[in-house]
Amino acid sequence: YECTHCDVAKFRYPDGTVRLRNPHIELMDQDILYHLALGSESHDLVEMFGDVKFVCMGGTPKRMEAFAYYIMKEIGHKLPTGTTLQDISQYSYRYSMYKVGPILSVSHGMGVPSIGILLHEIIKLMYHAKAKDPIFFRIGTCGGIGLEGGTVVISDDAVNEMGQHHYEVPMLGKPVRRPAKLDRRLVRELRALADPEDPYETVIGTTMCANDFYEGQGRMDGAFCDYSESEKMAYLTHLQSNGVKNIEMEVVPFAALTHHAGIKAAVVCVALLDRLKGDQVCAPKEVLDEWQIRPQKLVGRYIKRYLQTK
Numbered sequence: 316y317e318c319t320h321c322d323v324a325k326f327r328y329p330d331g332t333v334r335l336r337n338p339h340i341e342l343m344d345q346d347i348l349y350h351l352a353l354g355s356e357s358h359d360l361v362e363m364f365g366d367v368k369f370v371c372m373g374g375t376p377k378r379m380e381a382f383a384y385y386i387m388k389e390i391g392h393k394l395p396t397g398t399t400l401q402d403i404s405q406y407s408y409r410y411s412m413y414k415v416g417p418i419l420s421v422s423h424g425m426g427v428p429s430i431g432i433l434l435h436e437i438i439k440l441m442y443h444a445k446a447k448d449p450i451f452f453r454i455g456t457c458g459g460i461g462l463e464g465g466t467v468v469i470s471d472d473a474v475n476e477m478g479q480h481h482y483e484v485p486m487l488g489k490p491v492r493r494p495a496k497l498d499r500r501l502v503r504e505l506r507a508l509a510d511p512e513d514p515y516e517t518v519i520g521t522t523m524c525a526n527d528f529y530e531g532q533g534r535m536d537g538a539f540c541d542y543s544e545s546e547k548m549a550y551l552t553h554l555q556s557n558g559v560k561n562i563e564m565e566v567v568p569f570a571a572l573t574h575h576a577g578i579k580a581a582v583v584c585v586a587l588l589d590r591l592k593g594d595q596v597c598a599p600k601e602v603l604d605e606w607q608i609r610p611q612k613l614v615g616r617y618i619k620r621y622l623q624t625k
């Protein structure tokens with residue numbers, strides 16, 4: 316069937332379950348999801364994950380544990396008395412994963428390779444589990460361009476540092492490109508859930524994905540710097556004039572791999588600073604902690620609304 320925002324046919328089975336663009340997986344005796352500490356034979360993945368409707372990803376294990384508890388309260392999910400949430404992937408020592416009813420909350424680490432590996436395994440997890448029409452969210456942090464710290468940005472477009480709209484992966488010594496596309500309808504639905512009473516702005520824009528936090532994002536406070544302040548400002552204002560509202564480190568593979576798998580996905584990040592005003596993240600910890608809840612609230616509203624109207 317058709318994608319909601321472009322004319323690429325969605326690669327999914329008619330019942331909504333995820334199909335894999337890899338003929339080899341179903342021929343294997345077992346599939347070990349090494350970085351999740353799960354396997355298709357060692358675990359009953361259909362029983363454990365067949366009901367998953369939302370996969371929420373964010374950088375740190377702590378934030379994703381906090382999101383799991385937050386969403387549990389929001390949807391009124393109760394744990395059996397005397398139990399706590401378990402980190403399903405704790406023995407991978409790589410990523411953390413919590414499950415609350417139909418919601419998975421997973422940490423993805425920092426940067427393109429880390430989220431790329433996770434996406435391969437989570438997409439296969441959804442396939443093995445026969446989860447229907449799962450929606451993926453990234454709830455993260457970013458640097459804003461001309462945005463006050465604490466502003467929430469919903470990405471409607473993803474570009475790399477070269478301004479290209481694709482994820483390029485070297486395969487067998489040759490570069491392969493996959494379009495980095497996000498679901499436009501989901502962007503509008505999320506924007507509509509921003510509360511006018513919120514004491515901060517929620518904006519829509521292009522997000523740039525960088526492969527580095529320092530020089531790759533035009534910072535002058537790394538261990539090295541070979542450009543001047545005016546060259547940096549010229550670069551950032553050039554990005555701004557191209558509609559770039561924020562810079563983070565995962566949007567391109569996240570958009571490209573979910574799109575390639577026919578999975579609806581969105582990215583919601585909070586800006587920790589305005590890059591036109593500085594490079595260092597210097598807001599106090601309590602302020603940063605409050606800011607980081609903002610994307611969770613927006614995605615939480617979407618999930619709650621969805622589960623109520625179902």
Ligand code: R2B
Pocket residue numbers: 374424425426455456457528563564565
């Ligand atoms: C945002 O914050 C991290 C870097 O501090 C990175 O994972 C990202 O995308």
Ligand code: URA
Pocket residue numbers: 456457458459528532562563564587
């Ligand atoms: N994450 C980034 O990648 N960049 C920032 O400036 C802040 C958070």
